[in-house]
Amino acid sequence: MKHLVDMRTSKCTWLDLAVSSKKANSGLLRHASFALLDCYQAFDGIINDYKGRPAVSRFNLTASVLKEFYEAPPKDLHERLTIRRHKHELDECPYCGHPHPPRTLDHFLPKEDWPEYAIYSNNLVPQCSGCAPIKGQRYYCNVHGQALFLHPMYNSILSTVRFYIEVSLAGENPTFEPKFSVLADVCDEDAKRVKLHLKSLQVKRRIVEYCEEQYRRWIRIVRSKGCDIRASFKTRLKERELDSYARNWGIAFYQGVLRNPDVLDNLQKRAPHGPPRPTVKIRPLLMDD
Ligand SMILES: [Zn+2]
Incomplete structure (x- = not known):
């Protein structure tokens, strides 16, 4: 943040x-x-x-x-x-x-x-x-x-917050456990303030809901496009930041799924089998403005 x-x-x-x-x-x-x-x-x-x-x-x-x-x-x-x-x-x-x-x-x-x-x-x-x-x-x-x-304009400590999401699998369903950190030089009093801030905004519950929604979205993507999940997630991480400690929920979600091979397999197995779809042909539409 x-x-x-x-x-x-x-x-x-x-x-x-x-x-x-x-x-x-x-x-x-x-x-x-x-x-x-x-x-x-x-x-x-x-x-x-x-x-x-x-x-x-x-x-x-x-x-x-x-x-x-x-x-x-x-x-x-x-x-x-x-x-x-x-x-x-x-x-x-x-x-x-x-x-x-x-x-x-x-x-x-x-x-x-x-x-x-x-x-x-x-x-x-x-x-x-x-x-x-x-x-x-x-x-x-x-x-x-x-x-x-x-x-956020006055308290720089919000920018020291990092997100970590532990992703595990119970049967077919993933579970998401968000964890929070601040940079090591943040004092106890400031760390307490960050905790109260995140709790008051119900961030933990909202991250779980966000991850569940993202997971369903990626199931739809894999089903329709049959993409390589591991490669897709790594590309998204490369586009964003090199920091191994996530500064936002999206990065933490990709990192969390990539850490668990069972979860990756669970997503990847949704890919369609059989011959690839035929390439769609298009023609331009000339607009009159
Ligand atoms: Zn917000």
């Missing part, structure tokens, strides 16, 4: 875009802008002080306006949000390591409780659709006495 330190800015211009827009209620934001800038100044301290519950928001009156500017943003702000949500060049979720580009935006401090950060850029983090409903409006936990989650 990537440390998104480059997404962090020391000066957020998104409030300026909202205030200078012609959208209704931009005047209300202008009146609140000094107080909002004070909150923005305090943001880094709140994130770093993960054992302290952030103070209750004072933005009761403008809360709905702030949320409205996020949900129906004026043009220039809409562009910034689109870039943050879709044009980030991430190949995996920075919260959980799900191996697809994240397509939603998370308010790290939920906008329902802290609307002052509804359009604050350092509070808006790309996130996968699996994490989104689980994290939801959660942030601080009274039982643990700390924040449940690590902020």
Whole structure:
């Protein structure tokens, strides 16, 4: 999981875009802008002080306006949000390591409780659709006495997480046992925070579901194409990374299956027997534009 330190800015211009827009209620934001800038100044301290519950928001009156500017943003702000949500060049979720580009935006401090950060850029983090409903409006936990989650722009320790999936076979059915590690120089306190983060996002259960889905997908591929599973998986690993400790679930899945010859055989035996299929002939379609 990537440390998104480059997404962090020391000066957020998104409030300026909202205030200078012609959208209704931009005047209300202008009146609140000094107080909002004070909150923005305090943001880094709140994130770093993960054992302290952030103070209750004072933005009761403008809360709905702030949320409205996020949900129906004026043009220039809409562009910034689109870039943050879709044009980030991430190949995996920075919260959980799900191996697809994240397509939603998370308010790290939920906008329902802290609307002052509804359009604050350092509070808006790309996130996968699996994490989104689980994290939801959660942030601080009274039982643990700390924040449940690590902020991908602030906490580099998320980038030290590695995934390992033990794959075994019970009859015809594979079972998947995800295991987690952090780099050896991570201190105990940080390791505990990573554990709480992964547990709070139910990452173990979601990796098992992901592997089961991938396994079914590869059965379909082998049945229809009769490919060499071992060679296909090795090619995919070569395309991605040379690190033997997986940084995302997809790599860990390929590595886990490759480690177990019985599982590889179980997949490979689905290949169709008999003569190869005849080559399909095609002809071009000339488009008129
Ligand atoms: Zn995720």
